[in-house]
Amino acid sequence: MKKILFLTGDFTEDYETMVPFQMLQMVGYEVHTVCPNKKEGDTIKTAIHDFEGDQTYTEKPGHNFVLNYTFDDVNVADYDGLVIAGGRAPEYLRLNKTVIEMVKYFFNENKPVAAVCHGIQILTAADVVRGRKLTAYPAVAPEVTMAGGEFQDIPADKAIVDGNLVTSPAWPGHPELIKGFLDIMGAKITL
Structure with missing residues (x-):
C-alpha cells in the first residue's frame, strides 16, 4: 500500500484537510496526517473559509481534526x-x-506533491517553485512570482499539473486537484 504524508496544522482550512484526507483513504492510500509539535491522537482546529461576495473569504470555526x-x-x-x-x-x-526539509525531499526525489490555497506558501518558502507553473489562492500570487514560479490565474474549481506538482486555488478545486494527484501517483481507477 502506498503512503501519503499530509501536512496540516491549527487553523488549516477545514475542507482542505478533511476532504483530501478522506478521498485519499477512500482509494486505498495510507495517509499520515501530521503537524509539527503534535503527535498521533492530538487535534488541530480547522477553519471554514467561504466565498460569500466579500473582498476575500470569510472564516468560521471548523472541526477538531484528529492527527493520526x-x-x-x-x-x-x-x-x-x-x-x-x-x-x-x-x-x-x-x-x-x-517542514521545509521534508518538502525539499519530495521535490529532490521528484515524488508527487499536491498543494492547495495557502499551502503554496510552504512551497515558496522551500524554494521549489522556480520555473514551475502553479496556482494558489490569489493573495499568494506575489509570493509565487517572487519565488520564481509562473503563477496561473485560474478559477477556484480548477487545478494545474506541472510535472510532479499539482496545485489548486481553493477547496472548490478538489475534484481536479485529487484527480491530478492520483494521476501523478500512478493510480488506475476503472469504472
Missing part, C-alpha cells in the same frame, strides 16, 4: 507522495525547518 501520526516519527523516505493543506496554518508551518 506523530510528526517527529516521520521518515520522508517512507512516503510516495505529499499533500499540503491550505488555510492559515501554512503561514507558520513554513517557518519550521523540518
Whole structure:
C-alpha cells in the first residue's frame, strides 16, 4: 500500500484537510496526517473559509481534526507522495525547518506533491517553485512570482499539473486537484 504524508496544522482550512484526507483513504492510500509539535491522537482546529461576495473569504470555526501520526516519527523516505493543506496554518508551518526539509525531499526525489490555497506558501518558502507553473489562492500570487514560479490565474474549481506538482486555488478545486494527484501517483481507477 502506498503512503501519503499530509501536512496540516491549527487553523488549516477545514475542507482542505478533511476532504483530501478522506478521498485519499477512500482509494486505498495510507495517509499520515501530521503537524509539527503534535503527535498521533492530538487535534488541530480547522477553519471554514467561504466565498460569500466579500473582498476575500470569510472564516468560521471548523472541526477538531484528529492527527493520526506523530510528526517527529516521520521518515520522508517512507512516503510516495505529499499533500499540503491550505488555510492559515501554512503561514507558520513554513517557518519550521523540518517542514521545509521534508518538502525539499519530495521535490529532490521528484515524488508527487499536491498543494492547495495557502499551502503554496510552504512551497515558496522551500524554494521549489522556480520555473514551475502553479496556482494558489490569489493573495499568494506575489509570493509565487517572487519565488520564481509562473503563477496561473485560474478559477477556484480548477487545478494545474506541472510535472510532479499539482496545485489548486481553493477547496472548490478538489475534484481536479485529487484527480491530478492520483494521476501523478500512478493510480488506475476503472469504472
